[in-house]
Amino acid sequence: MSSTLAIIVSLLLLMFLAYRGITVLLLAPLMAALAVFLSGDIGFLLPIYTDTFMKALGGYVLQFLPIFLLGALFGQLMADSGAANTIARWIVKRLGPKHSLATVVIACGLLTYGGVSLFVVAFAIYPIARDLFRAADIPKRLIPATIALGSFTFTMTAMPGTPAIQNAIPIPYYGTNVFAAPGLGLIGSAIMLLGGLWWLQTRVNKAKTAGEGYGDHESDQHIPIDDGSTVYATGPLSTMPLFLAFLPLILVIGVNALFTYWIFPQTDFSAFADKFPHVEPAKMKGLWALIIALVSACFTLIVTRLGRWENLKETVNQGVFGFMLPLFNTASEVGYGAVIAGLAGFALIRDAVLNLTPSNPLISEAIAMNVLAGITGSSSGGLSIALQTLGADYLAMAQQAGISPELMHRVAVMAAGGFDTLPHCGAIITLLAICKLNHRQSYMNIAMVTMVAPLFAIITVITLGTIFGSF
Template sequence: MTSTLAIVVSLAALMYLAYRGVTVLLLAPLMGALAVLLSGDAAWLLPIYTSTFMTALSGYVLQYLPIFLLGSLFGQLMADSGAANTLARWIVRSVGERHAIVTVVLACALLTYGGVSLFVVAFAIYPVAVNLFQTAGIPKRLIPATIALGAFTFTMTALPGTPAIQNAIPIPFFGTNVFAAPGLGLLASLAMFSGGIWWLRRRAAAAQARGEGYGAAEEAQAADPAEPGEDARWSLMPVPLALLPLLLVVGINALFTYVVFPGVDFSFMAERFAEVEPQKIVGLWAIIIALAAACATLVVLRLGKWSDLKATVNKGVFGFMLPLFNTASEVGYGAVIAGLAGFAIIRDAVLNVSPGNPLISEAVAMNVLAGITGSSSGGLSIALQTLGADYLRMAEQAGISPELMHRVAVMAAGGMDTLPHCGAIITLLAICKLTHRQSYGDIAAVTMLFPLPALAMVIALGTWFGSF
């Protein structure tokens, strides 16, 4: 009982201090140490740190470093080449300025589904959103929720094939790929998109009925200094070329997942890599190849037109480190917690939420841990590191497809992850120069109010009809 209470205190402290802005790189080992001390295992503190925390952290880095690195580099190349801005403005022209909310959501969705990181998308789309919302007379306070709907919801967790790290994490645990349960993912995406658009339009209409415009006069006239719209280099990127790298990410991924790797006999690996299970790793290989090819294509397409290619590459490469090590530190923390005696009680409670349907138990575990850590990737990683083998065993016993377990896990991690202490939300509000009080209510609505029912729908349909 004492050990279980220690875990609860540690988790509460982690959530509170993360909300206060303390970095997870420091919090994770400190809160893990706090849990160990309160559990009465002080003598084991240093061995647990070196052999449990650091082993789990380094294992996560070893497995996912290429995806974080290539994803960050690709996002920076898309931003600095002008491709991201070109595509955003193309969508504005195609959809029309009158549909400002739909335009911003679609622009964010296209970029994130194509492999551009959430933060790069937020920086790239914010200036476009400012212009559109000013013209349409929609309150600025709705911009963060609009960006969040396009970048933090269905394209991150539900759309089949999305290269988001959240969609890659379950692959080695379930032996799946990023296209797992495509039909269910598409239905869930449609539900999230439709519900979020309905909410935002309703909120915008209510604000306009009250006579509320974009915002203060000085804000309405203040162009974002980072907006690249006046830079001549953006006009040099034709739309087909800007779209090509995104198509390559999805297309090459699908090609290797469904055509190339299924036709390869991996028995030759047994001689030198006997411990590797190809069916549990080829999904990651496909993403790595797709992102690498897209990065190389972008560099070649813009040869001679980069303002400073070396600076772009360096910024993209350096930019992956903090997200990777933040998540890896949370994984290390989860490994420490999982090694404490009190975790057995928590594990059994979670696994027994719905003994006959592991999908429900999995959804609860992912949501709770993502909410506590304020990170979908962190919560998902902790849950699968500690409970992944149990869920796979339960799924096999219940006759549930690993692909369905994959999709439910990813969608569940994208449910409660956007509580106020979420780092992505804090960054988004900083980009938009707004506060939690001004915008968080609408962010919560589009990132939780509709994704959670969509998750319930997927669980219900998957239970009745299986994975499709």
């Protein structure tokens, strides 16, 4: 019992201190050590750190480093090439300030579904959203929720084929790919998108009825109000042709699908057995396809802009350096999870979670992912910890219940994208800082589109998946 209490105390402290802004790189090993100390295993602290924490951290880095690195590089190339700006301006020109909410959500959704980092998207889209909302006289406090809806929800967890790291994490545990349960993913995406837009539109209508406009914000006073005659975007105008701007996004999804559904299924991997006996191609093909797709997109971006880069070396360096913090933050959380899983008290927690709904592991899985994502303030962190500690159990339960691993994959990813946006979430804190707003002004609407709408989506997907299976 004392070991279980130690785990709970360390988890609560991890959540509280992360909210206070202390980096997870330091918190994860410290809170793991605290759990070991409180559970009475202090004599084994050093071997637990070197053999459990670091081995789990290192294993995660080895497995997912290419995805984090290539994803960060691709996002930087999209931003610095002008491709992201070109796509955003094209959407704005087509829809304009009359459809400000949909314009911002679609722009964010296209970029994140194409593989651009959500942080890059937030920085790129905020100035556009600011101009659109001012022109339409929509309260600025709704900008963070609008960006979050397009960046943190359906394109991150539900859309089939999305290259988001969250969608790649279950692959080695379930032997799936990023297109897992595509029909259910599309249904979940529609619920998140339409539900979020409906909520935001009701807030806009209520604000107009109350006579509330964009508002008087000191940070915007030096920026002239646009009269609607120009394109709503800031930064250097790109002359990049629209097709070339869209091409990398198409390649990320298209090449991935090509290898997933055509090339790899016809490839004989038997020769791998002699040289790489520990490699399981069935579980790795999904990651390999995503790596090839991201490399293709990055290479295409570089080549199509040769001679037009302002400083290609600096762009590549920034992109490569940018992957390290997100990767090691998540890897540290995985190391923390491995230590917790090794404590005696974890058996009680594991059994309680697994036995919540023994006849339907989908519900148990969804609850576990949501809770851990909420505690860590990270969908990728919570998902990684849950699968590291419970993935094999859930796969065995799914096989016993006749549930497709693809359905388990989609439910896991969508559930991790629920409570991850509690107030201490780093992405939310960063988004509010970019928009120069605070939690009191904007958080309630962020929660509605990133937690409540996804909750309805995951309930629907679990219900349909239970009745009809994976599709």
